[in-house]
């Protein structure tokens with residue numbers, strides 16, 4: 001064993017002061033680390049929660065103070081360096097350089113710089129024609145990732161405003177749901193054949209469609225936006241068919257990209273995120289990465305895979321910190337990846353891993369055919385609403401070779417809770433990854 | 448207040464008890480301890496009896512806030528306030544709970 005590896009870790013710098021960074025600091029203290037923790041954050045704010053930015057904070061139900069991730073009177077003894085971004089990492093000396101030139105050197109590093117909203121200019125598909133140049137300077141053109149984005153968007157969500165949301169993923173759908181509640185005319189333009197269809201299949205897509213239609217959201221599927229029209233303030237978007245869809249404001253909700261450019265010359269392996277093993281170790285000693293910026297090795301996919309879910313970002317921090325402190329990993333089964341989305345008064349929850357070849361079975365749900373749901377769903381709901389509107393319910397179980405691998409629920413929190421536990425137990429059967437070194441296996445596999 | 452017999456609540460199981468308002472959740476942990484806390488998460492309307500118990504903590508089934516089963520204190524966001532914890536006694540194989548006299552911390556928009 002090399003001497004350097006035995007040297008105690010006395011100081012740790014965490015880069016990125018949000019969910020994963022804060023959870024890492026908490027985990028370090030919980031695991032007994034008493035040394036120096038420096039937390040570098042590009043944003044000037046103390047760590048705050050992002051999911052409400054498209055939901056309760058956007059609607060005005062929650063205030064900024066409600067978003068704090070730190071508990072009241074929490075004191076982890078952290079040196080906060082907020083409001084300046086890291087621009088460079090020396091992975092050998094563990095030195096982080098900040099935008100002002102200031103440098104911080106420590107014994108180990110946690111990388112938790114998260115991700116940012118993708119813009120049309122960065123869409124790889126060539127769909128950006130005409131939109132990329134100066135698009136972000138257009139008044140009324142929004143993305144949603146941080147507090148300032150949410151405040152700016154909220155200020156324009158006035159009754160009657162025509163909001164066009166580009167992208168029918170979770171954030172687009174959540175904002176549409178919130179906007180409609182504020183009296184905004186929300187139209188979602190998705191490239192998928194139906195919202196979330198590519199990820200979760202037709203049945204889920206049909207139910208999500210029905211949920212949104214009865215909430216008053218307008219959806220258009222299978223369209224590609226090629227340009228946001230200006231010149232000073234948005235007037236609409238252009239589709240690849242040439243059609244112009246008028247808009248007073250536009251939200252681009254077309255996915256995210258990891259914040260890893262600052263690591264470009266660090267020598268760390270980067271491929272669609274900071275490449276890590278199954279326990280958060282990067283390719284450099286005493287440097288771990290966690291949260292939205294990190295692509296941990298996925299033994300089922302047999303490759304590094306970036307997950308951008310809240311719960312994974314928080315919970316993996318404890319695992320990464322255990323790796324960093326070179327402590328044995330507790331012998332408990334890893335939980336399946338978990339995602340929730342709250343939209344149109346419905347709770348959507350997903351747990352597991354989908355590779356796209358699973359067989360989906362509806363275990364709970366109305367006996368509505370897919371076509372019926374999208375075409376006549378809205379009408380059926382009107383008839384129902386004479387009484388009280390029945391909440392939409394759905395539970396879809398995904399199986400591969402007869403084995404349950406994932407589950408999606410709409411308004412099924414109890415069943416999802418049971419399924420998550422079941423999937424966790426099933427996960428113990430996963431065989432260890434071939435690339436993982438045997439030394440890192442200790443204590444990982446439950447017996 | 449009698450909840451049920453210990454035999455009716457297997458280790459690793461939890462139950463929601465609606466006989467009081469707001470309802471409480473009673474947990475029988477894997478290592479054999481029994482705890483009672485308020486059932487409703489303080490973040491939003493979720494039943495903690497559906498939650499995930501690990502050691503002496505339960506994780507909310509919706510957004511994964513964690514509460515200490517012994518004290519009700521919140522240990523992981525997004526919830527900010529703890530739930531009440533109630534004292535549990537076992538008599539002749541029966542679970543009895545004495546309710547806390549504190550004011551329950553219910554999530555916004557939820558009342559009982």
Ligand SMILES: Cc1cc2nc3c(=O)[nH]c(=O)nc-3n(C[C@H](O)[C@H](O)[C@H](O)COP(=O)(O)OP(=O)(O)OC[C@H]3O[C@@H](n4cnc5c(N)ncnc54)[C@H](O)[C@@H]3O)c2cc1C
Nearest residue numbers: 016018019020042050051085086113114115291292309310
């Ligand atoms: C609007 C919205 C709604 C969401 N809703 C849900 C939901 O309902 N359910 C769910 O499961 N997930 C949801 N998510 C995803 C969830 O919020 C993320 O998974 C989570 O925030 C990831 O945490 P993180 O700490 O890894 O990254 P982030 O939260 O992105 O934080 C990274 C931090 O690092 C900072 N940073 C970046 N680069 C540097 C640098 N070079 N130097 C210093 N600091 C830097 C950033 O400014 C940021 O503060 C949502 C996300 C958004 C934006």
Ligand code: FES
Nearest residue numbers: 488490491507510
């Ligand atoms: S409802 Fe419990 S954490 Fe949100």
